[in-house]
Amino acid sequence: MxxxxxxxxxxxxxxxSGFWVTVRLVAISFVIAMVVGTAVAALRIAPLKPxxxxxAVFVEIFRxxxxxxxxFISFAGLRRAGVPIDAWVAGTASLGLYTAAYVAEALRSGVxxxxxxxxxxxxxxxxxxxxxxxxxxxxxxxRTVIPHLGSLTIAMIKNSAIVGVSLLALPDLxxxxxxxxxxxxxxxxxxxWAAVGYLILTxxxxxxxxxxxxxxxxxx
Amino acid sequence: MGYLFNPDNWEWLTEGNxxxxxxxxxxxxxxxxxxAIVFSLYFGLLLAMLRLSxxxxxxxxxxxxxxVWRNLPLIFIILYLALALPAPWKDFYENxxxxxxxxxxxxxxxxxxxLGLVLYNSAVLAEIMRAGILSLDRGQGxxxxxxxxxxxxxxxxxxxxxxxRRMVPATVSQLITLNKDTTLVSIIAIQEVxxxxxxxxSGFTAFTGGAAAPLxxxxxxxxxxxxxxxxxxxxxxxxLEIRERKRTGGTAGPVMGLEDxxxxxxxxx
Numbered sequence: 001m002x003x004x005x006x007x008x009x010x011x012x013x014x015x016x017s018g019f020w021v022t023v024r025l026v027a028i029s030f031v032i033a034m035v036v037g038t039a040v041a042a043l044r045i046a047p048l049k050p051x052x053x054x055x056a057v058f059v060e061i062f063r064x065x066x067x068x069x070x071x072f073i074s075f076a077g078l079r080r081a082g083v084p085i086d087a088w089v090a091g092t093a094s095l096g097l098y099t100a101a102y103v104a105e106a107l108r109s110g111v112x113x114x115x116x117x118x119x120x121x122x123x124x125x126x127x128x129x130x131x132x133x134x135x136x137x138x139x140x141x142x143r144t145v146i147p148h149l150g151s152l153t154i155a156m157i158k159n160s161a162i163v164g165v166s167l168l169a170l171p172d173l174x175x176x177x178x179x180x181x182x183x184x185x186x187x188x189x190x191x192x193w194a195a196v197g198y199l200i201l202t203x204x205x206x207x208x209x210x211x212x213x214x215x216x217x218x219x220x
Numbered sequence: 221m222g223y224l225f226n227p228d229n230w231e232w233l234t235e236g237n238x239x240x241x242x243x244x245x246x247x248x249x250x251x252x253x254x255x256a257i258v259f260s261l262y263f264g265l266l267l268a269m270l271r272l273s274x275x276x277x278x279x280x281x282x283x284x285x286x287x288v289w290r291n292l293p294l295i296f297i298i299l300y301l302a303l304a305l306p307a308p309w310k311d312f313y314e315n316x317x318x319x320x321x322x323x324x325x326x327x328x329x330x331x332x333x334x335l336g337l338v339l340y341n342s343a344v345l346a347e348i349m350r351a352g353i354l355s356l357d358r359g360q361g362x363x364x365x366x367x368x369x370x371x372x373x374x375x376x377x378x379x380x381x382x383x384x385r386r387m388v389p390a391t392v393s394q395l396i397t398l399n400k401d402t403t404l405v406s407i408i409a410i411q412e413v414x415x416x417x418x419x420x421x422s423g424f425t426a427f428t429g430g431a432a433a434p435l436x437x438x439x440x441x442x443x444x445x446x447x448x449x450x451x452x453x454x455x456x457x458x459x460l461e462i463r464e465r466k467r468t469g470g471t472a473g474p475v476m477g478l479e480d481x482x483x484x485x486x487x488x489x
Binding site (some may be wrong): 178 | 440
Protein backbone atom coordinates (compact mmCIF):
# COMPACT_ATOMS: atom_id res chain seq x y z
CA MET A 1 0.00 0.00 0.00
CA UNK A 2 2.77 2.43 0.87
CA UNK A 3 4.43 1.62 -2.41
CA UNK A 4 1.29 2.70 -4.24
CA UNK A 5 1.66 6.25 -2.89
CA UNK A 6 5.42 6.21 -3.29
CA UNK A 7 5.13 5.53 -7.01
CA UNK A 8 2.69 8.41 -7.37
CA UNK A 9 4.69 10.92 -5.37
CA UNK A 10 8.03 10.02 -6.91
CA UNK A 11 6.85 9.82 -10.49
CA UNK A 12 4.07 12.36 -10.47
CA UNK A 13 5.85 14.70 -12.93
CA UNK A 14 6.16 11.99 -15.60
CA UNK A 15 2.65 10.65 -15.12
CA UNK A 16 1.02 14.06 -15.10
CA SER A 17 2.93 15.19 -18.17
CA GLY A 18 1.70 12.03 -19.88
CA PHE A 19 -1.82 12.80 -18.73
CA TRP A 20 -1.72 16.24 -20.32
CA VAL A 21 -0.25 14.90 -23.55
CA THR A 22 -3.23 12.54 -23.69
CA VAL A 23 -5.61 15.44 -23.03
CA ARG A 24 -4.05 17.53 -25.79
CA LEU A 25 -4.03 14.60 -28.20
CA VAL A 26 -7.71 13.93 -27.55
CA ALA A 27 -8.66 17.62 -27.78
CA ILE A 28 -7.00 18.17 -31.16
CA SER A 29 -8.28 14.87 -32.55
CA PHE A 30 -11.77 15.73 -31.32
CA VAL A 31 -11.81 18.94 -33.36
CA ILE A 32 -10.54 17.11 -36.45
CA ALA A 33 -13.08 14.31 -35.97
CA MET A 34 -16.01 16.72 -35.64
CA VAL A 35 -15.05 19.00 -38.54
CA VAL A 36 -14.13 16.22 -40.97
CA GLY A 37 -16.98 14.04 -39.76
CA THR A 38 -19.51 16.81 -40.43
CA ALA A 39 -18.05 17.44 -43.86
CA VAL A 40 -18.14 13.76 -44.76
CA ALA A 41 -21.70 13.42 -43.47
CA ALA A 42 -22.68 16.37 -45.68
CA LEU A 43 -21.05 14.60 -48.65
CA ARG A 44 -22.91 11.40 -47.89
CA ILE A 45 -26.31 13.05 -47.90
CA ALA A 46 -25.65 15.61 -50.66
CA PRO A 47 -28.14 15.47 -53.55
CA LEU A 48 -25.38 14.40 -55.96
CA LYS A 49 -24.46 10.72 -56.38
CA PRO A 50 -20.68 11.11 -56.95
CA UNK A 51 -20.38 13.09 -53.72
CA UNK A 52 -22.25 10.34 -51.87
CA UNK A 53 -19.75 7.80 -53.15
CA UNK A 54 -16.77 9.89 -52.07
CA UNK A 55 -18.25 10.11 -48.58
CA ALA A 56 -19.06 6.39 -48.47
CA VAL A 57 -15.55 5.41 -49.57
CA PHE A 58 -14.03 7.65 -46.88
CA VAL A 59 -16.24 6.11 -44.21
CA GLU A 60 -15.65 2.50 -45.22
CA ILE A 61 -11.88 2.95 -45.49
CA PHE A 62 -11.34 4.76 -42.20
CA ARG A 63 -13.90 2.79 -40.23
CA UNK A 64 -12.65 -0.63 -41.28
CA UNK A 65 -8.90 -0.06 -41.03
CA UNK A 66 -7.30 -0.68 -37.64
CA UNK A 67 -6.04 2.55 -36.03
CA UNK A 68 -2.63 0.96 -35.61
CA UNK A 69 -2.40 0.44 -39.38
CA UNK A 70 -3.39 4.07 -40.01
CA UNK A 71 -0.62 5.17 -37.65
CA PHE A 72 1.95 3.00 -39.41
CA ILE A 73 0.90 4.42 -42.78
CA SER A 74 0.75 8.04 -41.70
CA PHE A 75 3.97 8.16 -39.70
CA ALA A 76 6.54 5.49 -40.48
CA GLY A 77 5.16 4.88 -43.96
CA LEU A 78 5.18 8.52 -45.05
CA ARG A 79 8.55 9.15 -43.45
CA ARG A 80 10.08 6.19 -45.25
CA ALA A 81 8.56 7.59 -48.44
CA GLY A 82 10.38 10.86 -47.85
CA VAL A 83 7.59 12.99 -46.36
CA PRO A 84 8.95 14.55 -43.12
CA ILE A 85 5.66 14.33 -41.24
CA ASP A 86 5.53 15.38 -37.58
CA ALA A 87 4.49 12.81 -34.97
CA TRP A 88 1.77 15.11 -33.63
CA VAL A 89 0.38 15.67 -37.11
CA ALA A 90 0.39 11.94 -37.89
CA GLY A 91 -1.06 11.00 -34.50
CA THR A 92 -3.88 13.53 -34.37
CA ALA A 93 -4.72 13.07 -38.05
CA SER A 94 -4.94 9.29 -37.70
CA LEU A 95 -7.03 9.37 -34.54
CA GLY A 96 -9.13 12.27 -35.85
CA LEU A 97 -9.88 10.75 -39.26
CA TYR A 98 -10.52 7.31 -37.78
CA THR A 99 -13.12 8.81 -35.44
CA ALA A 100 -14.43 11.12 -38.17
CA ALA A 101 -15.70 8.10 -40.10
CA TYR A 102 -17.82 7.10 -37.11
CA VAL A 103 -18.94 10.69 -36.50
CA ALA A 104 -20.04 10.95 -40.13
CA GLU A 105 -22.15 7.82 -39.80
CA ALA A 106 -23.70 9.04 -36.56
CA LEU A 107 -24.56 12.42 -38.07
CA ARG A 108 -25.95 10.84 -41.20
CA SER A 109 -28.31 8.75 -39.12
CA GLY A 110 -29.21 11.91 -37.20
CA VAL A 111 -30.05 13.70 -40.44
CA UNK A 112 -32.27 10.82 -41.50
CA UNK A 113 -34.02 11.02 -38.14
CA UNK A 114 -34.76 14.71 -38.73
CA UNK A 115 -36.68 13.62 -41.78
CA UNK A 116 -36.94 14.36 -45.45
CA UNK A 117 -39.94 16.64 -44.93
CA UNK A 118 -37.83 19.29 -43.24
CA UNK A 119 -35.29 19.31 -46.07
CA UNK A 120 -38.05 19.64 -48.63
CA UNK A 121 -39.80 22.34 -46.64
CA UNK A 122 -36.59 24.31 -46.28
CA UNK A 123 -35.72 24.00 -49.98
CA UNK A 124 -39.22 25.08 -50.97
CA UNK A 125 -38.85 28.14 -48.77
CA UNK A 126 -35.99 29.15 -51.02
CA UNK A 127 -32.98 28.22 -48.92
CA UNK A 128 -30.23 26.59 -50.95
CA UNK A 129 -28.84 23.18 -50.00
CA UNK A 130 -25.82 24.34 -47.94
CA UNK A 131 -28.02 26.74 -45.95
CA UNK A 132 -30.66 24.10 -45.42
CA UNK A 133 -27.96 21.94 -43.89
CA UNK A 134 -26.39 24.73 -41.91
CA UNK A 135 -29.52 26.26 -40.38
CA UNK A 136 -32.20 23.58 -40.42
CA UNK A 137 -30.88 20.04 -40.57
CA UNK A 138 -27.46 19.86 -38.90
CA UNK A 139 -28.41 21.69 -35.68
CA UNK A 140 -31.19 19.19 -35.13
CA UNK A 141 -29.10 16.24 -36.27
CA UNK A 142 -26.33 17.11 -33.80
CA ARG A 143 -28.80 17.30 -30.95
CA THR A 144 -30.35 13.97 -31.89
CA VAL A 145 -27.04 12.12 -31.81
CA ILE A 146 -25.46 13.69 -28.70
CA PRO A 147 -25.39 10.35 -26.82
CA HIS A 148 -23.81 8.63 -29.81
CA LEU A 149 -21.18 11.36 -30.24
CA GLY A 150 -20.47 11.06 -26.54
CA SER A 151 -19.69 7.37 -26.73
CA LEU A 152 -17.49 8.06 -29.77
CA THR A 153 -15.56 10.64 -27.75
CA ILE A 154 -15.03 8.15 -24.95
CA ALA A 155 -13.84 5.59 -27.49
CA MET A 156 -11.45 8.24 -28.80
CA ILE A 157 -9.99 8.82 -25.33
CA LYS A 158 -9.30 5.10 -25.10
CA ASN A 159 -7.91 4.92 -28.65
CA SER A 160 -5.48 7.74 -27.89
CA ALA A 161 -3.45 5.19 -25.94
CA ILE A 162 -2.78 3.35 -29.22
CA VAL A 163 -1.29 6.54 -30.65
CA GLY A 164 1.00 6.97 -27.66
CA VAL A 165 2.22 3.39 -27.81
CA SER A 166 3.03 3.34 -31.49
CA LEU A 167 4.53 6.83 -31.90
CA LEU A 168 7.56 7.18 -29.66
CA ALA A 169 7.66 10.96 -30.16
CA LEU A 170 4.26 11.26 -28.46
CA PRO A 171 4.73 10.49 -24.75
CA ASP A 172 1.14 10.10 -23.55
CA LEU A 173 -0.09 8.62 -20.27
CA UNK A 174 0.33 4.95 -21.21
CA UNK A 175 3.73 5.69 -22.75
CA UNK A 176 4.92 7.41 -19.55
CA UNK A 177 3.50 4.60 -17.43
CA UNK A 178 5.56 2.11 -19.42
CA UNK A 179 8.68 4.23 -18.93
CA UNK A 180 8.10 4.52 -15.17
CA UNK A 181 7.43 0.79 -15.02
CA UNK A 182 10.65 -0.04 -16.82
CA UNK A 183 12.57 1.93 -14.19
CA UNK A 184 10.71 0.91 -11.03
CA UNK A 185 9.36 -2.56 -11.94
CA UNK A 186 6.36 -1.59 -9.82
CA UNK A 187 3.98 -2.76 -12.55
CA UNK A 188 0.78 -2.97 -10.51
CA UNK A 189 1.27 0.42 -8.87
CA UNK A 190 2.27 2.27 -12.04
CA UNK A 191 -0.55 0.84 -14.12
CA UNK A 192 -2.98 1.49 -11.30
CA TRP A 193 -2.26 5.22 -11.49
CA ALA A 194 -2.39 5.20 -15.27
CA ALA A 195 -5.77 3.47 -15.04
CA VAL A 196 -6.93 6.18 -12.64
CA GLY A 197 -5.84 8.77 -15.18
CA TYR A 198 -7.85 7.15 -17.98
CA LEU A 199 -10.88 6.56 -15.77
CA ILE A 200 -10.83 10.26 -14.75
CA LEU A 201 -10.91 11.26 -18.42
CA THR A 202 -13.66 8.83 -19.42
CA UNK A 203 -15.65 9.76 -16.32
CA UNK A 204 -15.45 13.49 -17.08
CA UNK A 205 -16.51 12.80 -20.65
CA UNK A 206 -19.44 10.70 -19.43
CA UNK A 207 -20.63 13.43 -17.07
CA UNK A 208 -20.30 16.20 -19.67
CA UNK A 209 -22.19 14.16 -22.24
CA UNK A 210 -24.97 13.43 -19.76
CA UNK A 211 -25.26 17.16 -18.98
CA UNK A 212 -25.42 18.04 -22.67
CA UNK A 213 -27.94 15.29 -23.22
CA UNK A 214 -30.23 16.58 -20.50
CA UNK A 215 -30.04 20.14 -21.79
CA UNK A 216 -30.01 19.77 -25.54
CA UNK A 217 -30.81 16.27 -26.71
CA UNK A 218 -33.89 15.64 -28.79
CA UNK A 219 -35.36 12.20 -28.20
CA UNK A 220 -37.02 10.67 -31.18
CA MET B 221 1.15 10.16 -55.65
CA GLY B 222 3.67 9.03 -58.19
CA TYR B 223 5.55 7.23 -55.45
CA LEU B 224 2.42 5.56 -54.15
CA PHE B 225 1.25 4.07 -57.43
CA ASN B 226 4.65 3.48 -59.01
CA PRO B 227 4.49 -0.20 -60.05
CA ASP B 228 8.09 -0.65 -58.87
CA ASN B 229 6.90 -0.02 -55.34
CA TRP B 230 4.31 -2.77 -55.58
CA GLU B 231 6.61 -5.40 -57.02
CA TRP B 232 7.35 -6.83 -53.56
CA LEU B 233 3.86 -8.26 -53.49
CA THR B 234 4.69 -10.86 -56.13
CA GLU B 235 8.27 -11.52 -55.03
CA GLY B 236 9.17 -14.72 -53.20
CA ASN B 237 6.76 -15.71 -50.47
CA UNK B 238 5.94 -12.14 -49.47
CA UNK B 239 2.22 -12.29 -50.16
CA UNK B 240 1.87 -15.65 -48.48
CA UNK B 241 3.85 -14.42 -45.49
CA UNK B 242 1.45 -11.50 -45.00
CA UNK B 243 -1.64 -13.64 -45.44
CA UNK B 244 -0.34 -16.14 -42.90
CA UNK B 245 0.05 -13.28 -40.44
CA UNK B 246 -3.47 -12.10 -41.20
CA UNK B 247 -4.79 -15.60 -40.57
CA UNK B 248 -3.34 -15.42 -37.04
CA UNK B 249 -5.34 -12.21 -36.50
CA UNK B 250 -8.51 -13.91 -37.68
CA UNK B 251 -7.85 -16.89 -35.43
CA UNK B 252 -7.28 -14.69 -32.40
CA UNK B 253 -10.44 -12.77 -33.27
CA UNK B 254 -12.47 -15.99 -33.59
CA UNK B 255 -11.38 -17.30 -30.19
CA ALA B 256 -11.85 -13.91 -28.53
CA ILE B 257 -15.32 -13.51 -30.09
CA VAL B 258 -16.56 -16.85 -28.74
CA PHE B 259 -15.36 -16.16 -25.20
CA SER B 260 -16.43 -12.49 -25.25
CA LEU B 261 -19.98 -13.40 -26.28
CA TYR B 262 -20.17 -16.08 -23.62
CA PHE B 263 -18.82 -13.96 -20.77
CA GLY B 264 -20.65 -10.90 -22.06
CA LEU B 265 -23.96 -12.69 -21.71
CA LEU B 266 -22.95 -13.97 -18.29
CA LEU B 267 -22.03 -10.46 -17.11
CA ALA B 268 -25.25 -9.02 -18.53
CA MET B 269 -27.21 -11.64 -16.58
CA LEU B 270 -25.29 -10.88 -13.40
CA ARG B 271 -25.91 -7.14 -13.86
CA LEU B 272 -29.62 -7.81 -14.16
CA SER B 273 -29.58 -10.13 -11.17
CA UNK B 274 -32.32 -9.51 -8.62
CA UNK B 275 -29.78 -9.94 -5.83
CA UNK B 276 -28.48 -6.37 -5.43
CA UNK B 277 -24.86 -7.03 -4.33
CA UNK B 278 -24.27 -9.26 -7.35
CA UNK B 279 -25.77 -6.69 -9.71
CA UNK B 280 -23.66 -3.89 -8.22
CA UNK B 281 -20.43 -5.92 -8.29
CA UNK B 282 -21.01 -6.92 -11.92
CA UNK B 283 -21.77 -3.28 -12.74
CA UNK B 284 -18.49 -2.07 -11.27
CA UNK B 285 -16.56 -4.82 -13.04
CA UNK B 286 -18.12 -3.97 -16.41
CA UNK B 287 -17.65 -0.21 -15.99
CA VAL B 288 -13.99 -0.52 -15.07
CA TRP B 289 -13.00 -2.82 -17.94
CA ARG B 290 -14.92 -1.07 -20.65
CA ASN B 291 -13.61 2.37 -19.70
CA LEU B 292 -9.95 1.40 -19.87
CA PRO B 293 -8.08 1.46 -23.18
CA LEU B 294 -7.78 -2.06 -24.59
CA ILE B 295 -4.10 -1.51 -25.39
CA PHE B 296 -3.57 -0.59 -21.73
CA ILE B 297 -5.20 -3.83 -20.57
CA ILE B 298 -3.17 -5.95 -22.98
CA LEU B 299 0.12 -4.29 -22.01
CA TYR B 300 -0.64 -4.62 -18.32
CA LEU B 301 -1.54 -8.31 -18.61
CA ALA B 302 1.58 -9.02 -20.66
CA LEU B 303 3.69 -7.50 -17.89
CA ALA B 304 1.79 -8.60 -14.83
CA LEU B 305 0.20 -11.94 -15.62
CA PRO B 306 1.82 -14.52 -13.32
CA ALA B 307 3.85 -17.18 -15.11
CA PRO B 308 1.74 -20.03 -13.67
CA TRP B 309 -1.30 -18.62 -15.49
CA LYS B 310 0.53 -18.69 -18.78
CA ASP B 311 1.77 -22.21 -18.07
CA PHE B 312 -1.75 -23.24 -17.19
CA TYR B 313 -2.95 -21.89 -20.52
CA GLU B 314 -0.16 -23.61 -22.42
CA ASN B 315 -0.88 -26.94 -20.78
CA UNK B 316 -4.62 -26.75 -21.20
CA UNK B 317 -5.07 -25.08 -24.57
CA UNK B 318 -7.31 -27.29 -26.73
CA UNK B 319 -5.39 -29.29 -29.30
CA UNK B 320 -7.52 -28.09 -32.19
CA UNK B 321 -6.40 -24.50 -31.67
CA UNK B 322 -4.07 -23.29 -34.42
CA UNK B 323 -0.37 -23.45 -33.69
CA UNK B 324 -0.02 -19.68 -33.38
CA UNK B 325 -2.40 -19.69 -30.42
CA UNK B 326 -0.63 -22.43 -28.50
CA UNK B 327 1.99 -20.26 -26.79
CA UNK B 328 1.45 -18.78 -23.33
CA UNK B 329 2.29 -15.30 -24.61
CA UNK B 330 -0.86 -15.17 -26.69
CA UNK B 331 -2.86 -15.76 -23.53
CA UNK B 332 -2.32 -12.18 -22.31
CA UNK B 333 -3.55 -10.87 -25.65
CA UNK B 334 -6.65 -13.06 -25.79
CA LEU B 335 -7.44 -12.48 -22.12
CA GLY B 336 -7.20 -8.71 -22.65
CA LEU B 337 -9.47 -8.84 -25.69
CA VAL B 338 -12.01 -10.95 -23.78
CA LEU B 339 -11.94 -8.83 -20.60
CA TYR B 340 -12.55 -5.64 -22.58
CA ASN B 341 -15.02 -6.93 -25.15
CA SER B 342 -17.07 -9.03 -22.75
CA ALA B 343 -17.63 -5.86 -20.70
CA VAL B 344 -18.65 -3.86 -23.77
CA LEU B 345 -20.90 -6.65 -25.06
CA ALA B 346 -22.47 -7.09 -21.62
CA GLU B 347 -23.55 -3.46 -21.77
CA ILE B 348 -25.00 -3.92 -25.27
CA MET B 349 -26.86 -7.08 -24.26
CA ARG B 350 -28.19 -5.46 -21.11
CA ALA B 351 -29.55 -2.57 -23.17
CA GLY B 352 -31.20 -5.08 -25.52
CA ILE B 353 -32.87 -6.90 -22.64
CA LEU B 354 -33.94 -3.70 -20.86
CA SER B 355 -35.48 -2.36 -24.06
CA LEU B 356 -38.01 -5.18 -23.95
CA ASP B 357 -41.37 -4.27 -22.57
CA ARG B 358 -41.69 -5.16 -18.88
CA GLY B 359 -44.95 -6.85 -19.68
CA GLN B 360 -43.10 -9.65 -21.45
CA GLY B 361 -41.44 -10.82 -18.26
CA UNK B 362 -44.59 -10.26 -16.22
CA UNK B 363 -46.73 -12.19 -18.68
CA UNK B 364 -44.26 -15.07 -18.61
CA UNK B 365 -44.25 -15.02 -14.82
CA UNK B 366 -48.03 -15.05 -14.65
CA UNK B 367 -48.03 -18.07 -16.97
CA UNK B 368 -46.09 -19.85 -14.26
CA UNK B 369 -42.59 -19.75 -15.72
CA UNK B 370 -39.77 -19.55 -13.23
CA UNK B 371 -37.26 -16.70 -13.58
CA UNK B 372 -34.66 -18.83 -15.43
CA UNK B 373 -37.40 -20.09 -17.72
CA UNK B 374 -38.59 -16.54 -18.39
CA UNK B 375 -35.07 -15.61 -19.39
CA UNK B 376 -34.50 -18.68 -21.50
CA UNK B 377 -37.76 -18.77 -23.43
CA UNK B 378 -39.17 -15.23 -23.41
CA UNK B 379 -36.72 -12.47 -22.58
CA UNK B 380 -33.37 -13.54 -24.05
CA UNK B 381 -34.59 -14.66 -27.50
CA UNK B 382 -36.26 -11.30 -28.05
CA UNK B 383 -33.77 -9.10 -26.23
CA UNK B 384 -30.71 -10.59 -27.90
CA ARG B 385 -32.21 -10.39 -31.38
CA ARG B 386 -32.60 -6.66 -30.92
CA MET B 387 -28.95 -6.08 -30.30
CA VAL B 388 -27.51 -8.09 -33.19
CA PRO B 389 -26.43 -5.01 -35.23
CA ALA B 390 -24.72 -3.34 -32.27
CA THR B 391 -23.00 -6.61 -31.42
CA VAL B 392 -21.75 -7.11 -34.97
CA SER B 393 -20.24 -3.64 -35.11
CA GLN B 394 -18.48 -4.33 -31.81
CA LEU B 395 -17.15 -7.62 -33.19
CA ILE B 396 -15.79 -5.76 -36.23
CA THR B 397 -14.00 -3.44 -33.82
CA LEU B 398 -12.65 -6.54 -32.05
CA ASN B 399 -11.35 -7.82 -35.37
CA LYS B 400 -9.45 -4.57 -35.89
CA ASP B 401 -8.20 -4.62 -32.32
CA THR B 402 -6.42 -7.94 -32.83
CA THR B 403 -3.61 -5.86 -34.38
CA LEU B 404 -2.90 -4.52 -30.89
CA VAL B 405 -1.41 -7.84 -29.78
CA SER B 406 1.54 -7.06 -32.04
CA ILE B 407 2.63 -4.68 -29.25
CA ILE B 408 3.33 -7.69 -27.01
CA ALA B 409 5.40 -9.37 -29.71
CA ILE B 410 2.89 -11.86 -31.04
CA GLN B 411 3.67 -12.75 -34.63
CA GLU B 412 0.67 -11.57 -36.61
CA VAL B 413 0.10 -9.42 -39.65
CA UNK B 414 1.56 -6.17 -38.24
CA UNK B 415 4.75 -7.93 -37.21
CA UNK B 416 4.98 -9.71 -40.54
CA UNK B 417 4.51 -6.38 -42.30
CA UNK B 418 7.34 -4.87 -40.30
CA UNK B 419 9.61 -7.80 -41.07
CA UNK B 420 8.88 -7.43 -44.79
CA UNK B 421 9.67 -3.73 -44.75
CA SER B 422 12.64 -3.90 -42.42
CA GLY B 423 15.10 -5.30 -44.93
CA PHE B 424 15.46 -8.42 -42.84
CA THR B 425 14.63 -10.59 -45.77
CA ALA B 426 16.62 -13.72 -45.10
CA PHE B 427 13.53 -15.89 -45.38
CA THR B 428 11.16 -13.70 -47.32
CA GLY B 429 13.25 -13.36 -50.49
CA GLY B 430 13.99 -10.17 -52.36
CA ALA B 431 14.75 -6.70 -51.02
CA ALA B 432 13.01 -4.75 -48.26
CA ALA B 433 9.47 -3.85 -49.23
CA PRO B 434 8.37 -0.18 -49.01
CA LEU B 435 6.69 0.25 -45.64
CA UNK B 436 3.95 2.58 -46.87
CA UNK B 437 2.72 0.12 -49.48
CA UNK B 438 2.96 -2.88 -47.16
CA UNK B 439 0.71 -1.27 -44.57
CA UNK B 440 -1.71 0.07 -47.16
CA UNK B 441 -2.06 -3.53 -48.29
CA UNK B 442 -2.59 -4.72 -44.71
CA UNK B 443 -5.20 -2.00 -44.23
CA UNK B 444 -6.93 -3.21 -47.39
CA UNK B 445 -7.08 -6.76 -45.99
CA UNK B 446 -8.97 -5.44 -42.97
CA UNK B 447 -11.23 -3.17 -45.01
CA UNK B 448 -12.28 -6.02 -47.28
CA UNK B 449 -12.92 -8.46 -44.41
CA UNK B 450 -14.76 -6.01 -42.17
CA UNK B 451 -16.78 -4.50 -44.99
CA UNK B 452 -17.89 -7.98 -46.05
CA UNK B 453 -18.81 -8.82 -42.44
CA UNK B 454 -20.92 -5.71 -41.97
CA UNK B 455 -22.71 -6.20 -45.31
CA UNK B 456 -23.42 -9.83 -44.47
CA UNK B 457 -24.86 -8.98 -41.08
CA UNK B 458 -27.02 -6.22 -42.60
CA UNK B 459 -28.38 -8.73 -45.17
CA LEU B 460 -29.17 -11.32 -42.54
CA GLU B 461 -30.76 -8.72 -40.32
CA ILE B 462 -33.05 -7.47 -43.05
CA ARG B 463 -34.06 -10.96 -44.04
CA GLU B 464 -34.77 -11.86 -40.45
CA ARG B 465 -36.93 -8.78 -39.98
CA LYS B 466 -38.86 -9.49 -43.14
CA ARG B 467 -39.45 -13.06 -42.02
CA THR B 468 -40.60 -12.22 -38.52
CA GLY B 469 -42.35 -9.06 -39.63
CA GLY B 470 -40.80 -7.18 -36.73
CA THR B 471 -39.97 -3.52 -36.70
CA ALA B 472 -36.60 -2.00 -35.96
CA GLY B 473 -35.67 -2.27 -32.31
CA PRO B 474 -34.45 0.74 -30.38
CA VAL B 475 -31.00 -0.75 -29.85
CA MET B 476 -30.35 -1.07 -33.57
CA GLY B 477 -28.94 2.38 -34.06
CA LEU B 478 -30.61 4.90 -36.30
CA GLU B 479 -28.45 3.95 -39.25
CA ASP B 480 -29.71 0.40 -39.33
CA UNK B 481 -33.25 1.52 -38.80
CA UNK B 482 -33.12 3.84 -41.80
CA UNK B 483 -31.46 1.17 -43.92
CA UNK B 484 -34.13 -1.29 -42.89
CA UNK B 485 -36.93 1.18 -43.57
CA UNK B 486 -35.50 1.84 -47.02
CA UNK B 487 -35.16 -1.82 -47.93
CA UNK B 488 -38.43 -3.13 -46.58
CA UNK B 489 -40.72 -0.37 -47.76
